[in-house]
Amino acid sequence: MDVTDEDQASRRPAVFHFSHHSTGLGHLVRSLAIAGSLAEGCDVLFVAGGRVPREMTLPPKVRLVALPAIGTGPNGSLVSFDPRYSLDEARKRRRQQLLASFDEFDPDIVLVELFPFGRRKFASEFLHLLEHSRQGRRRTVISSVRDLLVDAHPDKQLHDDEAAARLDAYFDAVVVHGDERFARIEETFRPSIAPRVPFYSTGFVAPATPVRPTVQHDNQVLVSAGGGLTGARLLATAVEAHRTVLGPLGASTRVVTGPFLPPESRRAIEARARGVRGLRLERFVPDLASAIAESAVSVSQCGYNTSIDLLRAGVPSVVVPYDEGRETEQWERAKRLESLGVVSLLPSARLSADSLARSVLDAATSTTPPAKLDLDGTAKAASVIVSLATAPAATS
Numbered sequence: 540m541d542v543t544d545e546d547q548a549s550r551r552p553a554v555f556h557f558s559h560h561s562t563g564l565g566h567l568v569r570s571l572a573i574a575g576s577l578a579e580g581c582d583v584l585f586v587a588g589g590r591v592p593r594e595m596t597l598p599p600k601v602r603l604v605a606l607p608a609i610g611t612g613p614n615g616s617l618v619s620f621d622p623r624y625s626l627d628e629a630r631k632r633r634r635q636q637l638l639a640s641f642d643e644f645d646p647d648i649v650l651v652e653l654f655p656f657g658r659r660k661f662a663s664e665f666l667h668l669l670e671h672s673r674q675g676r677r678r679t680v681i682s683s684v685r686d687l688l689v690d691a692h693p694d695k696q697l698h699d700d701e702a703a704a705r706l707d708a709y710f711d712a713v714v715v716h717g718d719e720r721f722a723r724i725e726e727t728f729r730p731s732i733a734p735r736v737p738f739y740s741t742g743f744v745a746p747a748t749p750v751r752p753t754v755q756h757d758n759q760v761l762v763s764a765g766g767g768l769t770g771a772r773l774l775a776t777a778v779e780a781h782r783t784v785l786g787p788l789g790a791s792t793r794v795v796t797g798p799f800l801p802p803e804s805r806r807a808i809e810a811r812a813r814g815v816r817g818l819r820l821e822r823f824v825p826d827l828a829s830a831i832a833e834s835a836v837s838v839s840q841c842g843y844n845t846s847i848d849l850l851r852a853g854v855p856s857v858v859v860p861y862d863e864g865r866e867t868e869q870w871e872r873a874k875r876l877e878s879l880g881v882v883s884l885l886p887s888a889r890l891s892a893d894s895l896a897r898s899v900l901d902a903a904t905s906t907t908p909p910a911k912l913d914l915d916g917t918a919k920a921a922s923v924i925v926s927l928a929t930a931p932a933a934t935s
Contacts, residue, residue, distance in 0.1 A: 742916030767797020769932025
């Protein structure tokens, strides 16, 4: 059926939002927040390529298509998390389901998360979708990306040049979810020739719900590690720090392990925590920022979403950024937050029960200044995305 200009103008814009998280929850949480804001004025189909925890609640009016989940296994290689399919079978079914969902939904706007700046292991999937989206009527294609990228690839220049070429070949714009006073994407994205597509800074994407601590625990330490997949060492160390130092001093410790903590790590941590007074383990907390705000000190890694939660909660915080392999994003973010006085940085190379306990005790006596950064990026991101699609240049 042909869509006339009059029909197009009278209906709500349809947004096909493809997000793939392969390690943690940060990309999924940020993407869902944007999808929820878009759904206030658009029809939104959210396609998730990674595992969606059963505890997560979709924003109102957002439809979900969950592809057979693929992600990073314990050794860093890709694995299928869907027991019905091998990795090859999952890849094949994902492509079929991705394109079938696209054709049925027939979107006006195609929003993809992180690609082409990242997701190289899934490049063929993204490129297949982008090529498919060019068939038929004109659509607006936008890349959604955080402010700091991994900056330690051995082939970084080639990677950035390839990303720039793909931006010009397939995309109409890039929305960058950060505050340029904190970081500019040009600091970690440096192609030889700058892409022609425009970049728009939206501010940091934070949940729409305000921070609402129900009580204040003056002696509580809140420990979290995002989804948990890369947090086993921090979580285990926090349990030991409580058992040997913090607990005997009268502190209580609440450890949120995350839904993706590997089962063997979970069993080991549970065994070590069993019977320890003042220590509580939880798998998932839906409103982490409020849980942090209830506590005296937060201990965490330093991913995008955790950092936003720390900024919103405003309590003394110790961060141990994940920096294994070529991961640099959390380390760079932590250094910048430390320079603002928002966090205390404990490098993973120095992480031990004693050093963590000392950092927590030092943080408990400190004050955290408010960080004057733009945390209203959720609504602004949705506004920019819709305006790009409805501008005269986008519909000509």
